[in-house]
Amino acid sequence: MFCPSYDALHQMIVPWLQGLPEGSSFLSAGAGTGADIVTLGKYFPSWSFVAVDISSDMLNACQRRVAEAEMANRVTFFNGRLQEYQSPTSFDAASSVFVAHFIKDREEKLAYFRSIAAKLKTGGLLIFADLFGDKSSPDFARLLNAWLLSYASLGISAEELVQDRAHVERDVAFIPENELVALLNEAGFSTPLRFYQTYLFGGWVATKHV
Ligand SMILES: C[S@@+](CC[C@H](N)C(=O)[O-])C[C@H]1O[C@@H](n2cnc3c(N)ncnc32)[C@H](O)[C@@H]1O
Numbered sequence: 001m002f003c004p005s006y007d008a009l010h011q012m013i014v015p016w017l018q019g020l021p022e023g024s025s026f027l028s029a030g031a032g033t034g035a036d037i038v039t040l041g042k043y044f045p046s047w048s049f050v051a052v053d054i055s056s057d058m059l060n061a062c063q064r065r066v067a068e069a070e071m072a073n074r075v076t077f078f079n080g081r082l083q084e085y086q087s088p089t090s091f092d093a094a095s096s097v098f099v100a101h102f103i104k105d106r107e108e109k110l111a112y113f114r115s116i117a118a119k120l121k122t123g124g125l126l127i128f129a130d131l132f133g134d135k136s137s138p139d140f141a142r143l144l145n146a147w148l149l150s151y152a153s154l155g156i157s158a159e160e161l162v163q164d165r166a167h168v169e170r171d172v173a174f175i176p177e178n179e180l181v182a183l184l185n186e187a188g189f190s191t192p193l194r195f196y197q198t199y200l201f202g203g204w205v206a207t208k209h210v
Pocket residue numbers: 029030031032033034035052053054055058080081082083096097098099112
């Protein structure tokens with residue numbers, strides 16, 4: 001409910017990956033409950049997946065969802081930080097959906113993106129989605145208000161709205177798109193192309209070039 005077009009985002013990832021070969025391998029960084037894995041698993045039945053998440057609760061939920069989708073033989077799980085995951089092979093594509101916006105320190109964010117790049121083949125694709133924006137811009141406040149109004153229209157209580165607004169303002173490290181682009185470039189990706197936006201949520205596709 002927090003992201004009004006969450007399911008649409010996952011559907012919109014599919015076309016970017018359609019040119020990849022049969023038997024491709026896909027890394028889901030901060031997999032959560034596995035929304036991208038089960039969506040992609042349906043479209044790409046020959047692919048294998050690795051789900052990495054620091055939360056064992058999330059990974060357990062992901063494991064259950066993967067089993068329900070009858071994909072258990074195609075998915076492996078790593079419980080820990082993405083930066084610590086050592087993959088024996090390189091991936092054709094990876095996703096990082098709503099993970100990096102919680103990393104506040106620039107160097108730490110860069111290290112996170114670099115560790116994704118290190119696990120991809122050259123020419124491999126990254127699908128990246130995060131909350132983003134320039135907090136000092138007037139448009140930021142307008143988008144934040146519109147987002148919270150849309151969220152409120154789903155019947156969220158006033159108390160919950162206050163808490164959620166505080167969570168967003170406290171825990172999300174918003175950065176403008178040009179800074180995100182610079183970070184991804186520095187981490188070894190081509191200039192990302194934004195293919196998705198809902199209020200302050202953005203989604204990009206980038207290619208690993210080094
Ligand atoms: C907001 S959830 C998003 C989950 C999923 N990608 C989705 O779109 O539903 C962020 C997830 O990233 C995980 N996470 C945060 N930092 C991480 C890191 N450094 N390595 C691996 N997982 C991480 C959290 O435990 C959480 O499950």
